[in-house]
């Protein structure tokens with residue numbers, strides 16, 4: 394058989410099952426109003442929750458950083474690539490989001506995917522048991538695999554089931570890992586209950602705040618600050634390409650944990666540091682997030698969230714009970730979800746259909762992602778399009 398044939402068959406199979414994905418090309422910055430594939434659309438697809446990805450001040454900070462530090466870092470953090478901008482960002486983040494632990498320290502990464510691989514491989518090796526929420530993000534699942542730990546999956550947000558599993562485990566090292574805000578459901582983990590279990594069982598609690606950082610808690614300090622939790626058992630990961638609007642990620646924990654990661658985490662050690670200009674721009678973003686402009690953006694986002702909840706309840710589909718910027722509407726089959734997304738697309742509304750393996754089979758959904766960049770007028774357009782679709786479907 395020709396070498397390419399099996400792959401072609403695999404792709405045809407994806408087509409047949411409604412699982413083929415394709416990319417769209419944007420000609421404008423990420424924002425509520427974009428030009429995508431040559432058409433003007435209202436975008437509900439990004440994770441740019443505060444509308445900062447296209448903020449002129451951050452583009453200016455990126456340019457300033459490039460003028461000061463050049464284009465590339467030139468090396469890994471341990472071999473020449475660690476700049477003043479990275480160091481400053483780590484200090485800024487430890488101060489901003491590290492209030493959950495004494496002596497907080499931050500370690501910056503070029504992506505959240507790598508930060509998760511690093512945190513899990515450094516804390517959980519062979520002989521460790523990792524307790525993982527059933528709906529955790531793919532990067533945490535991959536981190537657990539790479540760590541070669543024994544993995545036990547507990548039912549989504551079920552602290553009681555987790556308690557029983559911890560009770561029954563005799564692993565020398567235990568690590569609990571969870572998203573804070575679940576990326577495809579928008580609901581929030583029972584963080585206080587998870588931390589109580591971690592403390593009772595001498596376990597680490599690793600939380601991935603990709604969708605909470607910048608949005609939740611006072612000044613957007615994140616999900617741990619929102620829940621007012623504090624413990625040396627906590628290891629916090631935030632990503633910087635979502636609400637922060639730039640790129641990268643950080644692990645924040647007690648300084649001893651961070652020093653261990655710096656010495657041992659292969660996804661940290663064996664990769665080129667991100668461009669210093671990126672770190673410089675993220676520092677500028679944190680100033681916006683923490684200040685009055687951040688407060689105003691979060692307040693506006695909160696009104697959009699409440700309005701969307703009411704709007705989705707009025708449809709014939711099943712909304713997920715989410716109080717965050719991620720507002721899913723469960724449609725069911727891949728084909729049905731794709732059809733609804735296609736109708737919205739015709740109305741100039743970009744709402745992605747999320748399908749397996751990102752979500753469980755039979756729960757394909759629209760993932761409406763809100764941003765402070767949206768206006769109430771944008772939401773009114775979505776509301777009208779959904780109402781029209783509903784009528785078509787009832788007829």
Ligand SMILES: *Cc1c(COP(=O)(O)O)cnc(C)c1O
Pocket residue numbers: 503504505506507509530532572576601603604632633634641642
């Ligand atoms: C997006 C995301 C990541 C990965 O972060 P990147 O910076 O995009 O690599 C990790 N965890 C969760 C929950 C995410 O949603």
